[in-house]
Amino acid sequence: MPSDPVRVTPPRDEAPPQRSIPVPMLLSLALLSAIAPLATDMYLPGLPRVVDDLHTSPSSVQLTLTTFMLGLAAGQLLVGPLSDGLGRRRPLLVGTVLLTLAGLGCALAPSIAVLVVVRFLQGLTGGIGVVVARAVIADRTSGDQAARLFSVMMIITSAAPVVAPLLGGALVGPIGWRGVFYVLTGLALVMLFAVARFVPETLPADRRHPVEARVIAGNIAAVLGDRRYLGYTLSFGIGFGAMFAYISASPFVIQDIMGFSPGMYSVLFAINALGIGIAGWVNTRLVGRLHPRRLLAIGVGALLTVGVAMLVVALVAPDVHWLLLVLMFCLTSTFGLTAGNATALALGEVRERAGTGSAVLGTLQFTVGAIVSPLVGIGGSTSVVPMALTVFVCTVLSAAAFATTVRSAH
Incomplete structure (x- = not known):
């Protein structure tokens, strides 16, 4: 195996000419x-x-x-x-x-x-x-x-x-x-x-x-068999589960539990979505100075930190609403650091099957979202713990998936 742990494209796949x-x-x-x-x-x-x-x-x-x-x-x-x-x-x-x-x-x-x-x-x-x-x-x-x-x-x-x-x-x-x-x-x-x-x-x-069905099945098996592609894809897809947990639960948490009006909820939702754009813009400025893999590591680390903090606050101080709102903003913002880098790294691993790799990545993303959505509603509109626990589990699994790419690089 190559000794460089940050290689984006494996030797078997020739990188395309860099065209604007x-x-x-x-x-x-x-x-x-x-x-x-x-x-x-x-x-x-x-x-x-x-x-x-x-x-x-x-x-x-x-x-x-x-x-x-x-x-x-x-x-x-x-x-x-x-x-x-x-x-x-x-x-x-x-x-x-x-x-x-x-x-x-x-x-x-x-x-x-x-x-x-x-x-x-x-x-x-x-x-x-x-x-x-x-x-x-x-x-x-x-x-x-x-x-x-x-x-x-x-x-x-x-x-x-x-x-x-x-x-x-x-x-x-x-x-x-x-x-x-x-x-x-x-x-x-x-x-x-x-x-x-x-x-x-x-x-x-x-x-x-x-x-041909045989070739398509073979392509799917090939991308799923690439450990580094799978690690990046799982890290992205399961990390998106944390985001979807917030999206699904936030109307009830912010309005029913925190007591904000629907209009204020829309404002807070917009601010959090803006955080993704800001983090994405920062990421575009850092790419070139830091390798996408390093930036993804920072993003995954931040995501895990937010997941742990959100669960602790939900269990210990659920009435400190401003702190939960800050953590929600931090949660959405980390997506701006992880999504672009994880996608580039994952598809770079399976360049000759980019369509198949993109399909598996997208399908996993929305499948995880569909699984997560009912989980955050277990507590109804009376507790933030189901949302926080779901976010925590997703961030831990996302970090674990990213860790497999480190091991497979050596």
């Missing part, structure tokens, strides 16, 4: 990656109206969120490996066309059953953009440049959770929940134009794999 990614192309890729929070958070303020308009129950409407997330995970796992054989541009174009049609289907849905189905399709087709956007960057960059670009994308996409609920809340009143889906359909059309105009094919024909 123009700003319009990077913005197009960021918009593709932002479709998940946009399609989720813009829709949330209209949920009560969906219950009334479609004569259904709140639990049935919640299924439209669940099926969207399942579709998002399935879309990445399906199309990521296919893009290693078909190239990047064709799946992006076809997927964005289908995303547009799915958004239109949501806007026109006559019943809750139809809405549940088309929301799954919207997630499925939205997952195509998410997974292929990461693969495109991995095709053209590596090392410091890749980490910097993934961090820039994180800054851009972190704005989506801030803007989306505010925009959705402003739109639901005048145009209704169906109007929100028409707006999302319009955004999908903008994405289609951006892909067609600014995103060229980035995977040469001689680097593609045959589109």
Whole structure:
């Protein structure tokens, strides 16, 4: 094994020529990656109206969120490996066309059953953009440049959770929940134009794999068999579980337990999301001075520290609300240090299968989120301990996964 513990790309995978990614192309890729929070958070303020308009129950409407997330995970796992054989541009174009049609289907849905189905399709087709956007960057960059670009994308996409609920809340009143889906359909059309105009094919024909079930299964097995890729991916995915624990529990913790108003909750949520962008910007300035692996180690260490501190505060001083709010901000901010670096390092390990590697990474991310979400609700709206405990467990497992990459480097 190589003696250098910070090698990003193993000797068997030749790094691509370092080609710059123009700003319009990077913005197009960021918009593709932002479709998940946009399609989720813009829709949330209209949920009560969906219950009334479609004569259904709140639990049935919640299924439209669940099926969207399942579709998002399935879309990445399906199309990521296919893009290693078909190239990047064709799946992006076809997927964005289908995303547009799915958004239109949501806007026109006559019943809750139809809405549940088309929301799954919207997630499925939205997952195509998410997974292929990461693969495109991995095709053209590596090392410091890749980490910097993934961090820039994180800054851009972190704005989506801030803007989306505010925009959705402003739109639901005048145009209704169906109007929100028409707006999302319009955004999908903008994405289609951006892909067609600014995103060229980035995977040469001689680097593609045959589109066969045996080959796709082999590619998945190959990336899962790469210990360092798996370590970086698990560190990122399980670390995201801590973030999702906060996202799922924060409405109840901040409003029901701490007593803040819904408006103040939106402000605090926006501040915490802004922390991701700030940390991501700091990361872009540090990449080049510090290796992405070193920055990831700092981020994972900070994440573990926050996890321990949050559990201690939840058990010992749960009424010190300002301290919990500070820790929530620190928790979200660490994501700006870990996400871009972990993604660059993970995909650097499996460069010849970047689409498959991106798919496994994204699928793990949202699968962990789906597992974590019900766990933080065990305590209802009376205790912060379930959230803190879930965050703590996720941070410990994330740090343990990162530690395996250190051992496998020697």
